[in-house]
Amino acid sequence: MLSQNAEIWDVPEHFAELLDLPDDLFETLRPYVPDFSYRHLQLAGMAYEEIPGTSAGIFVLRAMKAERLGSLLEDPIWDEELLIQVPPELLEMVLRYILTRDVDRDGFEARVNKIGDPQVRSKAMTLAQVYRQEGRQEGRQEGRQEGRQEGRQEGRQEGLQKGLQKGRQEDILEALVLRLGALPAGMKESIFSVDEDEKLRSLLHAAIQSASMEEFSKQP
Secondary structure, eight states, X not given: OEEOOSSOOOOOSBGGGGOOOOGXXXXXXXXXXXXXXXXXXXXXXXXXGGOOSOHHHHHHHHHHHHHHHTOTTSGGGGOHHHHTTSOHHHHHHHHHHHHTXXXXXXXXXXXXXXXXXXXXHHHHHHHHHHHHHHHHHHHHHHHXXXXXXXXXXXXXXXXXXXXXXXXXXXXXXXXHHHHHOSOXXXXXXXXXXXXXXXXXXXXXXXHHHOSSHHHHHXXX
Protein backbone atom coordinates (compact mmCIF):
# COMPACT_ATOMS: atom_id res chain seq x y z
CA MET A 1 0.00 0.00 0.00
CA LEU A 2 1.24 3.49 -0.82
CA SER A 3 0.49 6.59 1.28
CA GLN A 4 1.18 10.09 -0.01
CA ASN A 5 0.38 11.85 3.28
CA ALA A 6 2.52 14.77 4.38
CA GLU A 7 2.80 13.09 7.82
CA ILE A 8 3.25 9.46 8.83
CA TRP A 9 -0.03 7.55 9.02
CA ASP A 10 -0.24 5.26 12.06
CA VAL A 11 -2.13 2.17 10.87
CA PRO A 12 -1.69 -1.56 11.54
CA GLU A 13 0.06 -3.62 8.88
CA HIS A 14 -2.21 -6.67 9.20
CA PHE A 15 -5.32 -6.60 7.04
CA ALA A 16 -7.60 -8.10 9.72
CA GLU A 17 -6.74 -5.31 12.13
CA LEU A 18 -8.07 -2.74 9.67
CA LEU A 19 -11.61 -4.10 10.02
CA ASP A 20 -13.85 -2.85 12.79
CA LEU A 21 -15.89 -5.98 13.52
CA PRO A 22 -18.82 -5.73 15.98
CA ASP A 23 -17.89 -7.26 19.31
CA ASP A 24 -20.89 -9.57 19.36
CA LEU A 25 -20.00 -10.96 15.92
CA PHE A 26 -16.25 -10.99 16.20
CA GLU A 27 -15.85 -14.68 17.02
CA THR A 28 -18.40 -15.68 14.37
CA LEU A 29 -16.85 -13.65 11.58
CA ARG A 30 -13.20 -13.99 12.53
CA PRO A 31 -12.59 -17.30 10.66
CA TYR A 32 -13.79 -15.70 7.40
CA VAL A 33 -11.68 -12.56 7.58
CA PRO A 34 -8.48 -12.65 5.48
CA ASP A 35 -5.49 -12.15 7.74
CA PHE A 36 -2.24 -11.23 6.06
CA SER A 37 0.43 -8.63 6.48
CA TYR A 38 1.16 -6.12 3.76
CA ARG A 39 3.90 -3.67 2.97
CA HIS A 40 2.94 -0.08 3.63
CA LEU A 41 5.13 2.39 1.75
CA GLN A 42 4.71 5.76 3.45
CA LEU A 43 6.46 8.54 1.56
CA ALA A 44 6.29 10.81 4.62
CA GLY A 45 8.52 8.42 6.55
CA MET A 46 11.19 8.15 3.86
CA ALA A 47 13.94 10.50 2.77
CA TYR A 48 13.99 11.17 -0.96
CA GLU A 49 17.22 9.20 -1.29
CA GLU A 50 15.65 6.16 0.42
CA ILE A 51 12.76 5.76 -2.03
CA PRO A 52 13.31 2.42 -3.79
CA GLY A 53 12.62 1.35 -7.36
CA THR A 54 13.64 2.04 -10.92
CA SER A 55 14.60 5.53 -12.06
CA ALA A 56 11.10 6.07 -13.43
CA GLY A 57 9.44 4.86 -10.23
CA ILE A 58 11.73 6.91 -8.01
CA PHE A 59 11.05 10.06 -10.04
CA VAL A 60 7.28 9.59 -9.80
CA LEU A 61 7.34 8.87 -6.06
CA ARG A 62 9.62 11.81 -5.36
CA ALA A 63 7.20 14.08 -7.20
CA MET A 64 4.27 12.66 -5.21
CA LYS A 65 6.09 13.20 -1.93
CA ALA A 66 7.20 16.73 -2.88
CA GLU A 67 3.68 17.74 -3.97
CA ARG A 68 2.28 17.21 -0.47
CA LEU A 69 5.18 19.15 1.04
CA GLY A 70 5.00 22.03 -1.44
CA SER A 71 8.54 21.18 -2.56
CA LEU A 72 8.20 20.49 -6.27
CA LEU A 73 10.91 23.02 -7.16
CA GLU A 74 13.50 21.66 -4.72
CA ASP A 75 16.65 19.70 -5.56
CA PRO A 76 15.42 16.07 -5.16
CA ILE A 77 12.97 16.52 -8.05
CA TRP A 78 15.58 18.13 -10.29
CA ASP A 79 18.37 15.59 -9.76
CA GLU A 80 19.80 15.62 -13.29
CA GLU A 81 21.38 12.19 -12.93
CA LEU A 82 17.86 10.88 -12.33
CA LEU A 83 16.15 13.03 -14.99
CA ILE A 84 18.29 11.76 -17.86
CA GLN A 85 17.41 8.15 -16.99
CA VAL A 86 13.65 8.72 -17.06
CA PRO A 87 11.80 7.76 -20.30
CA PRO A 88 10.84 10.92 -22.28
CA GLU A 89 7.12 10.16 -22.11
CA LEU A 90 7.19 9.82 -18.32
CA LEU A 91 9.37 12.90 -17.94
CA GLU A 92 6.80 14.93 -19.86
CA MET A 93 3.94 13.49 -17.82
CA VAL A 94 5.56 14.35 -14.47
CA LEU A 95 6.58 17.83 -15.64
CA ARG A 96 2.98 18.45 -16.70
CA TYR A 97 1.90 17.25 -13.27
CA ILE A 98 4.29 19.73 -11.63
CA LEU A 99 3.05 22.59 -13.78
CA THR A 100 -0.57 21.87 -12.87
CA ARG A 101 0.23 22.01 -9.15
CA ASP A 102 0.20 25.82 -9.20
CA VAL A 103 3.98 26.13 -8.82
CA ASP A 104 5.76 29.42 -9.46
CA ARG A 105 6.28 29.48 -13.24
CA ASP A 106 9.37 31.69 -13.04
CA GLY A 107 10.82 29.33 -10.45
CA PHE A 108 10.06 26.37 -12.71
CA GLU A 109 11.83 27.99 -15.65
CA ALA A 110 14.80 28.88 -13.43
CA ARG A 111 15.15 25.18 -12.48
CA VAL A 112 14.88 24.19 -16.14
CA ASN A 113 17.62 26.61 -17.17
CA LYS A 114 20.00 24.89 -14.75
CA ILE A 115 19.61 21.51 -16.47
CA GLY A 116 22.80 20.63 -18.34
CA ASP A 117 21.41 17.97 -20.68
CA PRO A 118 20.11 19.84 -23.76
CA GLN A 119 17.35 17.34 -24.61
CA VAL A 120 15.90 17.33 -21.10
CA ARG A 121 16.19 21.12 -20.86
CA SER A 122 14.50 21.63 -24.24
CA LYS A 123 11.63 19.26 -23.37
CA ALA A 124 11.01 20.99 -20.04
CA MET A 125 11.28 24.50 -21.45
CA THR A 126 8.89 23.70 -24.30
CA LEU A 127 6.30 22.52 -21.78
CA ALA A 128 6.81 25.62 -19.67
CA GLN A 129 6.23 27.83 -22.69
CA VAL A 130 3.11 25.91 -23.72
CA TYR A 131 1.61 26.23 -20.24
CA ARG A 132 2.56 29.88 -20.00
CA GLN A 133 0.92 30.51 -23.37
CA GLU A 134 -2.21 28.59 -22.38
CA GLY A 135 -2.49 30.70 -19.25
CA ARG A 136 -2.13 33.86 -21.27
CA GLN A 137 -4.71 32.69 -23.77
CA GLU A 138 -7.18 32.09 -20.94
CA GLY A 139 -6.46 35.55 -19.61
CA ARG A 140 -6.82 37.06 -23.04
CA GLN A 141 -10.09 35.23 -23.60
CA GLU A 142 -11.43 36.84 -20.46
CA GLY A 143 -9.98 40.12 -21.68
CA ARG A 144 -11.67 39.69 -25.05
CA GLN A 145 -15.02 39.12 -23.41
CA GLU A 146 -14.60 42.14 -21.20
CA GLY A 147 -13.18 44.11 -24.10
CA ARG A 148 -16.12 43.25 -26.32
CA GLN A 149 -18.52 44.47 -23.68
CA GLU A 150 -16.54 47.64 -23.21
CA GLY A 151 -16.15 47.98 -26.97
CA ARG A 152 -19.87 47.87 -27.49
CA GLN A 153 -20.23 50.58 -24.91
CA GLU A 154 -17.16 52.67 -25.57
CA GLY A 155 -15.92 51.69 -29.04
CA ARG A 156 -12.58 50.23 -27.90
CA GLN A 157 -12.42 47.14 -30.08
CA GLU A 158 -9.55 48.43 -32.17
CA GLY A 159 -7.44 49.14 -29.10
CA LEU A 160 -8.14 45.67 -27.71
CA GLN A 161 -7.06 43.99 -30.95
CA LYS A 162 -3.79 45.90 -31.00
CA GLY A 163 -3.17 44.94 -27.39
CA LEU A 164 -3.71 41.25 -28.18
CA GLN A 165 -1.35 41.43 -31.14
CA LYS A 166 1.34 43.07 -29.04
CA GLY A 167 0.93 40.36 -26.41
CA ARG A 168 1.47 37.65 -29.03
CA GLN A 169 4.52 39.46 -30.39
CA GLU A 170 6.02 39.64 -26.90
CA ASP A 171 5.28 35.93 -26.36
CA ILE A 172 7.23 35.06 -29.49
CA LEU A 173 10.25 37.12 -28.41
CA GLU A 174 10.18 35.68 -24.90
CA ALA A 175 10.02 32.11 -26.21
CA LEU A 176 12.98 32.75 -28.51
CA VAL A 177 15.13 34.26 -25.75
CA LEU A 178 14.32 31.55 -23.20
CA ARG A 179 14.89 28.66 -25.60
CA LEU A 180 17.53 29.91 -28.03
CA GLY A 181 19.36 32.82 -26.39
CA ALA A 182 20.05 36.36 -27.57
CA LEU A 183 18.06 37.74 -30.50
CA PRO A 184 19.83 38.48 -33.79
CA ALA A 185 19.92 42.08 -34.95
CA GLY A 186 16.61 43.18 -36.42
CA MET A 187 14.66 40.19 -35.10
CA LYS A 188 12.67 42.22 -32.57
CA GLU A 189 11.66 44.82 -35.15
CA SER A 190 10.74 42.09 -37.62
CA ILE A 191 8.41 40.38 -35.13
CA PHE A 192 6.74 43.65 -34.16
CA SER A 193 6.05 44.38 -37.83
CA VAL A 194 3.76 41.33 -38.09
CA ASP A 195 0.12 42.15 -37.37
CA GLU A 196 -1.77 39.16 -38.82
CA ASP A 197 -3.24 36.89 -36.13
CA GLU A 198 -2.68 33.65 -38.05
CA LYS A 199 0.92 34.58 -38.84
CA LEU A 200 1.60 35.46 -35.19
CA ARG A 201 0.22 32.11 -34.01
CA SER A 202 2.39 30.30 -36.55
CA LEU A 203 5.49 32.20 -35.40
CA LEU A 204 4.78 31.40 -31.75
CA HIS A 205 4.57 27.68 -32.50
CA ALA A 206 7.82 27.93 -34.44
CA ALA A 207 9.52 29.80 -31.57
CA ILE A 208 8.58 26.97 -29.18
CA GLN A 209 9.56 24.15 -31.53
CA SER A 210 12.59 25.43 -33.49
CA ALA A 211 15.96 23.99 -32.54
CA SER A 212 17.91 27.12 -33.59
CA MET A 213 17.50 30.75 -34.61
CA GLU A 214 18.42 29.75 -38.15
CA GLU A 215 15.56 27.27 -38.28
CA PHE A 216 13.15 29.86 -36.88
CA SER A 217 14.32 32.44 -39.43
CA LYS A 218 13.28 30.16 -42.27
CA GLN A 219 9.61 30.55 -41.36
CA PRO A 220 7.62 32.00 -44.31
